[in-house]
Amino acid sequence: MKALSIGAVSRETGVKVPTIRFYEEIGLLPAPPRTESNRRTYGPADVRRLRFIRHARDLGFEVDAVRQLLALAAHPETPCASADELARAHLREIDEKIDRLVALREEVQAMIDGCEQETVRTCRVIEVLADHGGCLPGAR
Amino acid sequence: MKALSIGAVSRETGVKVPTIRFYEEIGLLPAPPRTESNRRTYGPADVRRLRFIRHARDLGFEVDAVRQLLALAAHPETPCASADELARAHLREIDEKIDRLVALREEVQAMIDGCEQETVRTCRVIEVLADHGGCLPGAR
């Protein structure tokens, strides 16, 4: 009926045209039928799928996780424990990232606070970087 | 006097051997002299520079920022305002990342909380992804 061009789908979903083609390439989105002149034609199901993908990506799920979530969404009768577990794992990752960033923030803030705004010779920022207290070789 | 091999420098600084070579390639670390058999030989200055680089990278400074910080560190007489500004800009970036992650965390948490652990058909995780409320096309 009303087949959509890739540009129309892009406007509908907010996913950029090259990204849609990329998702097709990596198998996130099925390859759609083409017109006589070789243009991709999409239907409503593709739009829904792309929106799903975009939401998951926006929430920071990795492509592999999105693939799993899509597979789960395709089987409404299965228990949702696996989707839940995916989300929980993702939450743990987010928490870890936040923790790391907060620790980092404090270190950078301390670096800035210590700086007396004179010359580089006495600059805390440079000094901290040049001789990081409590640093062990290989403690990465 | 006591020239260090790339492996020794790696152990001293905690920077992996291939990474040291990579830093040389991108011009963060000067190309060191070689032995007769073409092996890199490093001195104390290289170790200091690498440590500086590693600390800055550990603190999340991008390579370009590290380059600028190194240039500043090389001129002790210049005012440190630029180093300070680099660090402040970095702090702002960290804050933005934290804000975004915290917002994300809440959204994912809400998604998990709403899930009643039944089948995928009623799973909030899948549902939220499939139909994200308040979502505008292109609002990325």
Add this chain to the structure above:
DNA sequence: CCTACATGCTCTAGCCACTAGAGGATCAAC
């Protein structure tokens, strides 16, 4: 002195998730 094995070298390719650009075909509107 010989033999392992570690370490070094260069070069290429891969990771993630796209993004950018070249060079060309096709479509819609005027």
Add this chain to the structure above:
DNA sequence: GTTGATCCTCTAGTGGCTAGAGCATGTAGG
């Protein structure tokens, strides 16, 4: 019929490394 938007494929680039192939050296034990 012409302009300009959109589409196609293909290649290459981003950042910051990491991994591996295939080879040449260095070092320690026997």
